Amino acid sequence: MLRTLATTFQEGRLVASAARILSRRPLHSSRPYYDNLPSITPDKPLSEGEKKPRKRKTPADKPAKKEPAEKATKKKASKPVVKSVLQENRLIKDLNETERPGQTITVDDVEKYRNIELTPDPSSPDYPQQFKRRLQALEKAFNGDQLHDILKLYGIQQSLSKRTKRHCASLILETWGWVRPDGQVEKIEKVFPLKPSETFLIMMHHNNQVSQWINSREVRVKLQREPLLFNARGPRPLVEDIDAHLSAIQRDVMSSTFKIPINATLSSPQLQAISRSCGTYIESVSPSEVSISYLKSQPVALGRTQRSLLATAYNDTTAPQPSLYYHTGGEASSVEEPLFSLLPCAPAPTHADSKGNYPTYRLERVNNPVGSMDETTPVGVGESLASLHDLDSTKFDFHEWLHQLKESSGTKLIIEASPGHVLLKPVDSVPFTTVSPIEGELTIQRAIDWLREAKHEHSFHPFVPKSAFGFQTLASKSFQRLIYSQVTPPSSHPDFEEHPSPKTILRCLIGANEPTDEGSPNGLALSIEDSPAQFVVQCEAGVTSSLDVLIPERESDLRFTAFAVAPLPLGQYPVDLQEYARKLRDASQVAWKAREDEVAVPTGVNPPLSVYLDGKQYVLTSATNVRMGRRQSATHITSPFELVTETTVDMENIGSPSTSCRISCDPDFTGIQWDRFLRNCDWLTRTGVAKNSAPLFEEDFTGGL
Numbered sequence: 051m052l053r054t055l056a057t058t059f060q061e062g063r064l065v066a067s068a069a070r071i072l073s074r075r076p077l078h079s080s081r082p083y084y085d086n087l088p089s090i091t092p093d094k095p096l097s098e099g100e101k102k103p104r105k106r107k108t109p110a111d112k113p114a115k116k117e118p119a120e121k122a123t124k125k126k127a128s129k130p131v132v133k134s135v136l137q138e139n140r141l142i143k144d145l146n147e148t149e150r151p152g153q154t155i156t157v158d159d160v161e162k163y164r165n166i167e168l169t170p171d172p173s174s175p176d177y178p179q180q181f182k183r184r185l186q187a188l189e190k191a192f193n194g195d196q197l198h199d200i201l202k203l204y205g206i207q208q209s210l211s212k213r214t215k216r217h218c219a220s221l222i223l224e225t226w227g228w229v230r231p232d233g234q235v236e237k238i239e240k241v242f243p244l245k246p247s248e249t250f251l252i253m254m255h256h257n258n259q260v261s262q263w264i265n266s267r268e269v270r271v272k273l274q275r276e277p278l279l280f281n282a283r284g285p286r287p288l289v290e291d292i293d294a295h296l297s298a299i300q301r302d303v304m305s306s307t308f309k310i311p312i313n314a315t316l317s318s319p320q321l322q323a324i325s326r327s328c329g330t331y332i333e334s335v336s337p338s339e340v341s342i343s344y345l346k347s348q349p350v351a352l353g354r355t356q357r358s359l360l361a362t363a364y365n366d367t368t369a370p371q372p373s374l375y376y377h378t379g380g381e382a383s384s385v386e387e388p389l390f391s392l393l394p395c396a397p398a399p400t401h402a403d404s405k406g407n408y409p410t411y412r413l414e415r416v417n418n419p420v421g422s423m424d425e426t427t428p429v430g431v432g433e434s435l436a437s438l439h440d441l442d443s444t445k446f447d448f449h450e451w452l453h454q455l456k457e458s459s460g461t462k463l464i465i466e467a468s469p470g471h472v473l474l475k476p477v478d479s480v481p482f483t484t485v486s487p488i489e490g491e492l493t494i495q496r497a498i499d500w501l502r503e504a505k506h507e508h509s510f511h512p513f514v515p516k517s518a519f520g521f522q523t524l525a526s527k528s529f530q531r532l533i534y535s536q537v538t539p540p541s542s543h544p545d546f547e548e549h550p551s552p553k554t555i556l557r558c559l560i561g562a563n564e565p566t567d568e569g570s571p572n573g574l575a576l577s578i579e580d581s582p583a584q585f586v587v588q589c590e591a592g593v594t595s596s597l598d599v600l601i602p603e604r605e606s607d608l609r610f611t612a613f614a615v616a617p618l619p620l621g622q623y624p625v626d627l628q629e630y631a632r633k634l635r636d637a638s639q640v641a642w643k644a645r646e647d648e649v650a651v652p653t654g655v656n657p658p659l660s661v662y663l664d665g666k667q668y669v670l671t672s673a674t675n676v677r678m679g680r681r682q683s684a685t686h687i688t689s690p691f692e693l694v695t696e697t698t699v700d701m702e703n704i705g706s707p708s709t710s711c712r713i714s715c716d717p718d719f720t721g722i723q724w725d726r727f728l729r730n731c732d733w734l735t736r737t738g739v740a741k742n743s744a745p746l747f748e749e750d751f752t753g754g755l
Contacts, residue, residue: 247343314363353656459614470512512710521681529561534668604735624661
């Protein structure tokens with residue numbers, strides 16, 4: 051419509067101009083110049099040669115000077131501009147410029163000015179000229195409002211005080227990868243308000259990215275504590291990249307409230323330790339309720355945090371701490387006086403509960419310990435690992451403890467021993483030190499007295515001796531192990547007043563097993579599509595008890611664990627566990643079909659946090675994926691010597707495996723079997739670590755399975 055009106059206007063203007071030109075009177079040479087003056091007629095003709103008498107003029111004869119009449123000004127008519135047909139292209143261009151603001155600009159209209167075949171190279175000497183040509187092309191093609199609309203199409207935010215055509219065009223070029231040449235880079239500063247949970251998750255999961263920003267010379271970042279702000283200043287592209295990164299993290303943060311089903315209150319150090327190990331931010335809402343902030347892209351962290359909170363609350367309120375006992379070399383002859391040390395020791399790096407700025411100590415002999423290459427103290431004939439003492443120097447009867455445990459359960463009993471190190475840590479938060487807390491020469495009695503008076507907590511860190519990896523592997527399998535502990539502890543037995551108290555557990559093993567000649571395994575068997583294997587669930591119920599033995603004269607300490615459990619009838623399997631096993635089976639089938647995961651037990655499905663058995667509540671206190679191997683050696687004193695190695699991995703944290711080994715005694719052990727078991731324990735304590743310094747574990751976790 052607009053084009054038609056303009057064309058009609060042009061044609062009418064040309065016709066009117068021609069009519070005005072033709073209607074004007076043309077100038078002619080025969081026309082008198084003063085044709086508007088009256089003609090002069092003489093009264094008397096003068097003869098030729100006759101002269102008129104001359105009269106001198108006086109001032110009076112001079113005529114009065116007349117004021118010049120004001121000339122009437124007449125506006126000259128402007129000459130018409132006659133447009134030829136050759137100017138049609140310019141008119142069309144003007145029409146396009148007139149029509150463009152009313153059109154809808156699309157990305158395709160802008161992308162045609164982008165040469166994707168030419169890759170920007172800021173280091174090229176021709177780059178400034180190339181950038182200038184593209185900048186001028188955008189400035190000529192679009193006006194200011196159109197460039198502002200284009201910025202919205204690309205999602206570019208820019209200050210209203212800098213809405214110039216050149217500024218908008220340069221932002222579009224930066225989006226295409228054409229950054230401003232050196233000396234023309236625009237620097238901006240931006241402040242990002244953060245929450246404590248967002249700051250923690252950024253530093254926990256994106257620490258490498260933050261380190262790159264800090265070490266960058268082009269951008270300056272700063273974290274302000276009060277109020278909590280993240281400040282970035284530098285070139286616009288880099289600051290906007292930080293903005294996009296932080297905004298994506300903020301959108302990824304989720305929160306969930308978790309109520310602990312145990313009447314327990316966790317301290318701030320405990321919440322901080324769980325927060326660091328699980329990678330989530332925990333805030334206390336009430337004595338038994340917490341708020342968990344995690345990343346939506348890592349939902350498994352929520353399940354790990356809930357299980358850690360539940361296990362910690364249970365261990366603090368219900369679960370008995372393994373009792374600590376110590377063992378010495380007996381009455382063996384000594385070439386020199388034994389000397390001991392109590393120094394800070396580096397725990398196993400795979401155990402997150404021992405991280406922090408708190409020292410952990412280990413008591414060990416420093417001059418020629420038993421089992422070392424420079425051993426000078428022979429082992430006494432009457433020495434036995436079954437001769438133990440508690441911190442009050444009261445002798446502990448090993449056989450009586452096992453007998454009482456078996457009598458209280460009424461089921462078969464299995465005793466296991468695992469090598470490791472007993473590490474001592476202070477109850478209260480103390481500064482980390484690198485010196486011994488006991489001054490002067492240290493004897494075993496002084497160390498035991500200090501342990502009894504200081505009331506330090508202890509933790510056990512298992513490992514596998516390097517020589518065990520050279521044993522012959524008899525069998526191996528992978529499965530998931532869930533251990534549920536009864537919330538209400540069993541009534542105290544008078545026989546256990548001076549011995550470690552047992553705890554009631556429900557142990558569940560889930561894994562994929564191939565059919566064997568012996569038939570299907572006991573438990574709940576779930577079929578797997580297109581596979582002869584079955585998903586098998588086995589549950590056992592009973593009691594268990596543990597004790598840690600500190601052996602300062604040896605290279606390794608020991609943990610003894612006794613199990614008195616029996617298989618649970620299939621009809622008594624908790625419904626929640628059966629449903630969980632079916633979800634695992636379905637997830638395994640999807641993974642196997644896609645050939646993305648060949649692990650027997652997939653991750654991503656969280657087990658139930660609590661179940662009920664016989665009307666009693668059991669809470670989940672341990673959930674691990676286990677790779678177990680049974681190994682045998684015929685070169686040791688008790689041939690054949692068998693031990694079981696395990697690599698346990700938290701179900702949602704495959705980056706922190708823990709390797710351990712154990713030896714066990716037959717259910718109905720005799721005197722000969724018990725003596726063989728103690729001899730094997732003696733071998734484990736001799737070959738723990740092949741060095742005299744404090745255990746650092748770098749060589750104990752090598753080899754793998």
